[in-house]
Amino acid sequence: YEANLTVIGEFDTVEEFCRYFNWLKPPSNLERNSNYHLFKSGIKPMWEDEANANGGKWVLTMKNQPQLLDRAWSWLAMGLVGEELDEADEICGAVVSLRSKVDRIQLWIRSKDDVERVNSIGRKLIKLLDISDTDGVGLEFQVSI
Template identity: 35%
Template sequence: MASPTPPAAPKLQINGLSRISESANSSPVAPASNDRTALKLNMYRKIRPPPFRHAWSFYHEKSSFAVDAAAAYEERLTTLLESIITIKTFWECFNQLPLQNLKMRDSIHFFKRGVQPVWEDPRNVHGGSWTFRVKNHVSEEFWKEMLMLAVGEQFSDAIQSGDDLCGLSFSRRFNSDHITIWNRRANFDTSVTAIRDVVLAQLSDDLKPKEGTYYYKAHSEHKGFDEAIAARKKEGEADADADVKMERAKVEEGEAERVMLKEAEAEGI
């Protein structure tokens, strides 16, 4: 009998954007309590950056023009890969997202685990977002640098206590793509300003946005917000769940060790 074929790297089919393979995250291997396993883990820690502070998920959102306009938001939203907690898995996924083939008005979202990229999620209901209009020819590089700031906790470390970074979105448009940064509290002016200042200070010089190409808006100011909140309340999800979702986003030490051991085994370490 032929030996089994090793799992392929994560793939993304742009027609319908199928879910990315979770080979890097699934079936976690519980670390054994022997010296060899401990040695392997220590070695891997030395040659790889530490795991992220939070777990992240990639989503694909189809434009309402591509599906029935009356369809529930969840029907347009596909989870591509969740519980991304190492830079290795992040790059495997990111490199399989051919944004140049993303259909007009479709979006890719990168959010903390347990938080959906919707206004009515308990983590977002009182929040807002910065929107940057970025020319198509540089938008992918802009998006990549923004994601690096997010996983590097540059935004979270800058905003004030009681607020939180929820996620980022890339939306395909005709001339200028929209890249947004979502935070939890729209009324925390210090946080809102801090997020903008991180972008202006940290992005590469040739990517820095010009005045007038970006703005901040509370989710509650959007048309359709009240209807979305009413529908979510009818489903019975309370704002009190928000702090629980924040805890779900944090990476626990045991979880990180399982993922890092699996990666080490895949690399033959």
């Protein structure tokens, strides 16, 4: 898995992030079974990474909603870079995955143990992405395996 990851770039400022983000294809234009990963420096997008080992992830699912997928990923990426979601350095990164049945956006967090903090991050995620049940979006929290 790790051998198939390609680093597109690293950044320290919003401006540097935008230089990369603005030339990427929107997630809906990726080939099926493709992912974008946006993780903090030094954290790999895998459960075996020490930062993720005791954590979990908020998973949004949607089917055949390319505009919503692109908007949600863009807003999440900007929110992460702008540090709008992070509570006490809990956020490790995010993933958007294009799949044949259901597309997913995942927000990986460092610790699953503080239920109040996990739920607070989930509420902030919903607010940031401006989504609701009526959008046909599923949302659940999954713990690392």
